[in-house]
Amino acid sequence: MTTTGAQEAFLQAFHAEHPAVTAEAFGGGRAPDGRSSYEILCHRVAGSRRVLDLGCGDGLLLEHLARNEGRQLAGVDLSPESLALARRRPALSGARLEEGRAQSLPFADDSFDACVSHMALMLMSDIDLVTAEIARVLSPGGVLACVLGGGAVGGEAYERFVALLRSTVAEVPASRRIPSLGDRRTRSRDGLDAILGPAGFTATDWETVPIDLSGSADEVWDVVSRVYDLGPLDRTAVERLREDFLAEVTEMASPDGRVPCAFKIHVVTARLR
Numbered sequence: 001m002t003t004t005g006a007q008e009a010f011l012q013a014f015h016a017e018h019p020a021v022t023a024e025a026f027g028g029g030r031a032p033d034g035r036s037s038y039e040i041l042c043h044r045v046a047g048s049r050r051v052l053d054l055g056c057g058d059g060l061l062l063e064h065l066a067r068n069e070g071r072q073l074a075g076v077d078l079s080p081e082s083l084a085l086a087r088r089r090p091a092l093s094g095a096r097l098e099e100g101r102a103q104s105l106p107f108a109d110d111s112f113d114a115c116v117s118h119m120a121l122m123l124m125s126d127i128d129l130v131t132a133e134i135a136r137v138l139s140p141g142g143v144l145a146c147v148l149g150g151g152a153v154g155g156e157a158y159e160r161f162v163a164l165l166r167s168t169v170a171e172v173p174a175s176r177r178i179p180s181l182g183d184r185r186t187r188s189r190d191g192l193d194a195i196l197g198p199a200g201f202t203a204t205d206w207e208t209v210p211i212d213l214s215g216s217a218d219e220v221w222d223v224v225s226r227v228y229d230l231g232p233l234d235r236t237a238v239e240r241l242r243e244d245f246l247a248e249v250t251e252m253a254s255p256d257g258r259v260p261c262a263f264k265i266h267v268v269t270a271r272l273r
Ligand SMILES: C[S@@+](CC[C@H](N)C(=O)[O-])C[C@H]1O[C@@H](n2cnc3c(N)ncnc32)[C@H](O)[C@@H]1O
Pocket: 011, 012, 015, 022, 023, 054, 055, 056, 057, 058, 059, 060, 061, 076, 077, 078, 079, 082, 100, 101, 102, 103, 117, 118, 119, 120, 123, 124, 125
């Protein structure tokens, strides 16, 4: 199997078991202004009528977008199980929801005024093919708006989780590790500009926003433990990680039992020239 094939097979298998994982983990998170990361992205394309969601998962972002009447919505995803959940949303009865790859989009040229993508672009391999496809299906002047994961804020539970996860993963055999996903250039503004520029996009507008995921220790574990890396670990390793995590973060809790937890996102927009 090719590297891309292995990455996509992993993503498909993971989402077959966890088809709504991202919406469940991050849908309740809030930026300092009270909006979720899905709402922030939705507001970035407020004026666009024909909108494509790339890696739409279970359709939560599309459901937010459907609140604007008269919109033509489409979503594409590798995961048939996630798409099945999206199709069950009444607000998406008129949306075109396609199983497919972002590297080869099943849409005609000039089909959309905006393309959105929430926590998905940074997972995609052959990213130059993806950006060429986005440019092909957007109309000139069309907007690309993405939320990309930006890691821990620091000094809170997600940072502790990442450190513990790293040592757990270092101890397990390679067969229990996930394939490396996506293109590292999507992790920085300069890297993303280097990908998007040749595809015909303007330089990106790049904003980093903390998303608060605080809660009780168990609630915070429920959020952080949904990362891809836990998928291949055996039960014993996950249980040990959970115990270590709960022991560490209980010390961070405020008197009401609330554990601080936050995650950075990068909200990125660019326009097709
Ligand atoms: C972390 S999930 C995010 C799902 C959804 N956007 C959300 O935030 O709730 C990433 C999604 O991207 C999809 N995906 C990853 N690579 C893809 C590709 N090359 N083409 C289409 N979908 C892809 C996965 O199947 C998965 O549903």
